[in-house]
Every structure is written in structure tokens, then in C-alpha cells.
Amino acid sequence: VGSQDLQRFGGTCFTVHGADVAVVVTTSDFTGPALDYAEQCGIVCVDGPQLRRWQEGAGPGPWEAQPSAA
Numbered sequence: 001v002g003s004q005d006l007q008r009f010g011g012t013c014f015t016v017h018g019a020d021v022a023v024v025v026t027t028s029d030f031t032g033p034a035l036d037y038a039e040q041c042g043i044v045c046v047d048g049p050q051l052r053r054w055q056e057g058a059g060p061g062p063w064e065a066q067p068s069a070a
Contacts, residue, residue: 001024001026001028001030001031002030002031002033002034003033003034003037005024005034006034006041009024009043010022010037010038010041010043021044022041022043022044023045023046023062024043024045024046025046025051026045026046027048027051028047030045030047044062050062
């Protein structure tokens with residue numbers, strides 16, 4: 001998922017839709033610039049490997065995961 005995708009999402013999630021928490025989930029991954037943007041805007045990103053670890057019981061749920069440094 002690229003930066004442009006997160007910018008479009010980030011441009012409306014809080015101001016237009018009034019989100020308390022903004023989360024983007026993908027079975028793929030995020031680009032570095034997308035993760036940078038998400039961190040600046042307070043958007044939680046959950047990628048495929050995080051989902052897989054949670055599903056297999058080897059990692060925390062996406063709502064428990066700490067942001068990782070990109």
C-alpha cells in the first residue's frame with residue numbers, strides 16, 4: 001500500500017468521518033513513505049505478516065501491536 005492511498009484515506013478519516021481510530025489493514029505490505037505518513041497522522045497500519053502472526057497465535061492482535069519503526 002502506497003503513500004497516496006494513505007493520504008487519500010487520511011484526508012477524510014478524521015475530518016469528514018469523525019474517526020476516533022483510523023486503521024488500514026492489508027494482506028500485503030506498506031511502503032516506507034506510507035508508514036511515515038501514517039505515523040505522522042496517527043493512522044494504524046496492519047500488514048499481512050502481522051495478520052498472519054496473530055492468526056497463528058504467534059503475535060499480538062492488531063489492536064495490541066506497537067507501531068514499528070520503518
